[in-house]
Amino acid sequence: MKTPTSSLFRALNPSDAGNTAESKATLAEIDGSCRRPVLFLFTNSLLWLLGGTVLALLASWKMHSPGFLADWPWLTFGRVRPAHLNAMIYGFSSQAAIGVAIWLLCRLGRVPFMQGGIVLAATVFWNLGVTVGIFAILSGNSTSIEWLEMPGYAAYILFIAYALIAVWAVITFRFRREKHLYVSQWYLMAALFWFPWLYSAANMMLVINPVRGTVQAAVNWWFAHNVLGLWFAPIGLGAIYYFIPKVIGRPIHSYSLSVLGFWSLALFYSWAGLHHLIGGPLPAWMITISIVASIMMVIPVVTVAINHHLTMVGHFKQLKYSPTLRFIVFGAMSYTAVSLQGSSMAIRSLNKVTHFTHYTIAHAHLGMYAFFTMTMFGSMYYIVPRLVQREWPSARLISVHFWTTSLGVLLYIVPLSVGGVLQGLAMNDPNVPFLKTVELTKPYLITRSISGMIIAVGHVAFFWNFAWILARRLRPYEPPVAIIAAGLEQEVKAGLAGDI
């Protein structure tokens, strides 16, 4: 079946789409249409994951051994650390998120992805923007604004590339052949709408035409907190709401609860960012509203946690058999943990201890790695074999990937959180010299470097398996077990023959 990709005009105008609204696309058609753009996004994201991991290890090592590579200006801590953050956020996480979102929107809308070539070109631009931005940071041209360290010229490239990707994702959504929306589509569409808003507004007010004074900090944390909660978290949650029911073959425990979770996140989250500035010189009402919104976030978090848990009840044995489920459930549990931790960190008395300490760094990694990154890994384990039409080459590499990353990130978070609390208590004690507060964190920082090396092993294992499965596509077709079980073998072969 030919997909409606023959002309740009047809893709822009639903009324010109013929009878496509009546016929839902087959899974083989959808996967075929997503193959090139999504695999290209995943490949680039994993390359940035490896690069970002190297930068992370350098930055972590420098925290307890400041003399390490200290004579190389490009590799000083002040450059390597933001380069790591930007490589992970814009290089790895955003591209993985966009790839997963595109595939999910096509699958749930039962529509092939349209105009994949434009997304390929946009992905090239996106990677150009990230490369230029990271180069600028390493050469000393960072803006020094948290999460927006790339100079304005790199931000322009990123924004244009994102606009191309998002517009085509929205058009695909508009052409969906299943009109009723699943909760994952709400999360994904909201994220695709919120991110450009946040990114453009923050760049306008901080990089291109900077506001002055303490408002800079307010805008900065409005962006940095919301990019987590309104860009990465919705895409992670959208994936979790899709993959848990899909893998175990059972619908979500309570659909109503899932909808409540989405709308409460949409209404409360955008207010929460300024709890990072408790004690700062801002109007008290702004801080107070953020604290209230942070506590209100308990509602969506608890609804999501209950829903995911009750969906899994009776199916936990599947964790032994499904790589996707292992990563996704780990991500879902981490979402509950990081969100409740985040709400607690907005309480003034606790914030007084944890603010300006490594506790916040551990919290950020619980969110961005244990929740979001693990969820993206799980999603890729499900999506890639369906795009490539091949089985993952090595079960052992998958196991190595899971155990090194899951245990590695726990070894990162738990000791660093303990060290952060001790650091905060020491900093609040006027009898403790500041140097002592730095020295007491050293064992926890060394543990972090060790955990980082363990996680790096997992990343190499995953990349190896990913490169291997792509190479396998060059060989004759061998259907994955899941495809045989679903009785789709003939259809997939037909799809491959037509190279949909």
Next chain:
Amino acid sequence: MLLYLIILAGSFFLLTGSALLALRWALQDGQLRNSEKAALLVFDEEEPLGEVTDAFPGAKADPTNLRKPGSLP
């Protein structure tokens, strides 16, 4: 300073306002009705309800969890 704070506060309200607009559309379009149907949208005739769809390479999914396609879990 005051102008910037107003712009910032306005962004909070606009983000929340956009969510409220989307909620209004969802209500009018009937998206929040029939939650039983919506919950089953991840399944279809090719990958139906009750079918386990992921396993380690070279292995089959947990046989005790496999059900006949279409049967209730």
